[in-house]
Amino acid sequence: SSTMALQPSSCGGVGMENQDSRFSPTPVSGVHGIDQELVDEMLYDALVWSSLHGLVIGDRNLERSGRIPGVGMVHAPFTLLPTIFPESYWRQACELAPIFNELVDRVSLDGNFLQDSLSRTKEVDAFTSRLLDIHLKMLQIGKKEEIRLGLHRSDYMLDEQTNLLLQIELNTISSSFPGLGCLVSELHRSLLDHHGEKLGLVSKQVPWNTAVNKYAEAIAKAWAEYNNPSSIVMIIVQAEERNMYDQHWLFHVLKEKHNVKAIRKTLAEVDAQGELKPDGRLLVGGQEISVIYFRAGYTPNDYPSESEWRARLLMEQSLAIKCPSISYHLTGTKKIQQELAKAGVLERFLDDKEDIEKVRKCFAGLWSLDDQEIVLKAIGNPRLFVMKPQREGGGNNIYNEEVKENLLRIQKEGTQEDAAYILMQRIFPNISPTLLVRDGICQKDHAISELGIYGAYLRNKERVIINEQSGYLMRTKVSSSNEGGVAAGFAVLDSIYLS
Ligand code: ADP
Ligand code: MG
Ligand code: MG
Structure with missing residues (x-):
């Protein structure tokens, strides 16, 4: 029988102070009731497993850990058990x-839709504006992306x-953790193989997680479509990257x-070493690049x-296949997510009625700040809304009283700053x-x-x-925290236990 609801042990819950008042505290039960000796044993096994299998990130306590692989590694944060x-x-x-x-593919092809939807954002958000400039240039020269990844x-x-089931967002650039996410699923399966009986x-x-294999396969197939066996893949990275092992896993499988080779370059290195041939081929350090996979470039930093x-x-x-192209990148902005949620917009891009239904069903309420009625509602009840700028990577959103404060400030100042945000x-x-x-x-x-x-598309x-x-990625964070990034330090990696 299950021992999932035994006595609470000595280690009490913490960090519930800021929990939203609409929830009464959940009683300590379920996994918190697991016998402490068993928890300790599973913890030890999990730490050994992570170290032996590369479920690791760079240790922020060690200066070189974000630059030199193999130096200063610590296990990635994870839940001890999968979440039901x-x-x-x-x-x-x-x-x-x-x-x-x-x-995404259909929207990306409608250059005017992207430019028009983001035209007000462009006025007040310098980063989005730069992306739009590149996009506009490509429209003007009639650049076609025939192979799209x-x-x-x-x-x-x-x-x-x-x-x-409501969508938070759709990431089209630098979707992280295909590597470590798979490892957490394996870690959880291993723990359950050895201790599951005592837990029922x-x-x-725990579903088999295909993310790293499928992503590597998609990149390999894109490389093959480019059709030059001597070309290589390039990963755009940040100079310091504590999450490098997640990336290394993907390129290890590749x-x-x-048998496809990849090089890691920062944007600055591409500027220094890159060369565009008259026929459109991209050479970096003299090597022809067929696929560019971005794990940087999504933030103004x-x-x-x-x-x-x-x-x-x-x-x-x-000519290189860009993952993502500037169009795919812009299609993943929060503003476009909000535009797609407007009545009649999905119908412009999807043909199948059932598909449209399915997509619409997972859309939460999304609004532009020029909707006065919703702004008033949000000022009156800020806890029911999230205010989001056009940013990626976690830690950028506005919650609770700050929603109200910011909305009032923007109203008072009467600037165009409202166009930088959406309400959700x-x-x-x-x-x-x-x-x-x-x-x-x-x-x-x-x-x-x-x-x-x-999702992979080619x-x-x-x-x-x-x-x-x-494949999939579960991320779990303490309920008192608003944001959810693992790399940003808010959440831990998790997997799912189907019920
Ligand atoms: P980013 O691109 O920075 O990851 P997200 O839209 O995913 O931006 O927001 C970051 C985090 O904020 C999410 O992982 C989630 O934890 C939280 N969050 C975002 N939108 C909502 C929402 N509508 N309701 C509750 N939490 C949200
Ligand atoms: Mg995102
Ligand atoms: Mg996110």
């Missing part, structure tokens, strides 16, 4: 992946009140399984000087007791989870070569 997730919602999220892939991750939360849990309920912008433009002008319905997922592991220490807390579904002209769901 209903199978029906899991299937729903998986089904959506190919539809969103197609939607999308490696996306659509993130969802299960809204407790409505019982709906079986490892087969090399070992597909990645463009400290004109050099980085020159590199971005150079790459965009080239706040989603309140179910809070459950969780065991979170960081720096070798297991902490009991109450947490909420966000499910990401990876086409060459009219031929769709890949359009599929390609």
Whole structure:
């Protein structure tokens, strides 16, 4: 029988002070009731497993850990056990992946839609404005991307009140953790294989996670479509990257399984070493680049000087397959997410009525700030909304009283700053007791989870070569925290246990 609801042990919950008042505290139960000796044993096994299998990140306490592989590694933060997730919602999220892939592709082809939808944002957001400039240049020269590679991750939360699976956002650039996400699924299966019986849990309920293999396969197939065996793949990275092992995993599989070579370059290095041939081929350090995979370039911090912008433009002008292209990148902005949620807009880009229904069903409330009625509502009840700028990477959104303060300030100042943001319905997922592991220490807390579904899309002209769901990522964070990035330090990696 299950021992999931035994006595609470000595290690109490922490960090619940800021919890939203609409929730009564969840009683300590479930995983918090697991016998402490068993927790300690699983923790030890998990730490050994992570170290032996490369479930690691750079240790921020060591200066060189973000630059030199193999120096200063620490296990990635994870939950000790997978989080229970209903199978029906899991299937729903998986089904959506190919539809969103197609939607991104279709939207990306409508240059005027992207420019028009972001035209007001452009006036007040310098970063988005630079991206739009590159996009406009490509429109003006009639640049065509015939081979298109999308490696996306659509993130969802299960809204407790409505019982709906609602999309948080769709990432079209730098979707992280295809590598470490797979490892956490394996870690959890291993722990359940050895300790599951005592918990009444079986490892087969943790779905096999295909993310790293599917992503590597998609990059390899894109490389093959480019059709020059001597060309190589280039990963655009930040100079300092503590999450480098997640990236190395992907390129390890690309090399070992597909025999495709990849190099890592910063945007500044591409500017220094890149060369655009008259026929459009991109050479970096003399080597022809067929696929450019961005794990940097999604935040203004990645463009400290004109050099980085020159590199971005150079790459965009080239024949190389860009993952993402500037159009795919812009399609993933929060503003476009909000525009797509407007009545009648999905219909412009998707043909299948059922697909449109499915997509619309997962849209939360999304509004532009020129909607006075909703702004008043948000000022009156700021906790029910999230205010989002056009940024990626976590830590940028505005919550609670600050929503009200910012809306009032923007109203008072009467500037165009409202165009920098969108308003989104706040989603309140179910809070459950969780065991979170960081720096070798297991902490009991109450947490909420966000499910990401990876999608891969590859086409060459009219031929769709890949359009599929390609794995998942569960991220879990203490319920008192608003934001959810793992790399940003808010959340831990998790997997799912289907119920
Ligand atoms: P980013 O591109 O920076 O990851 P997100 O839209 O994913 O931006 O927001 C970051 C985090 O904020 C999410 O992982 C989630 O934890 C939280 N969040 C975002 N939107 C909502 C929402 N509508 N309701 C509740 N939490 C949200
Ligand atoms: Mg994002
Ligand atoms: Mg996100």
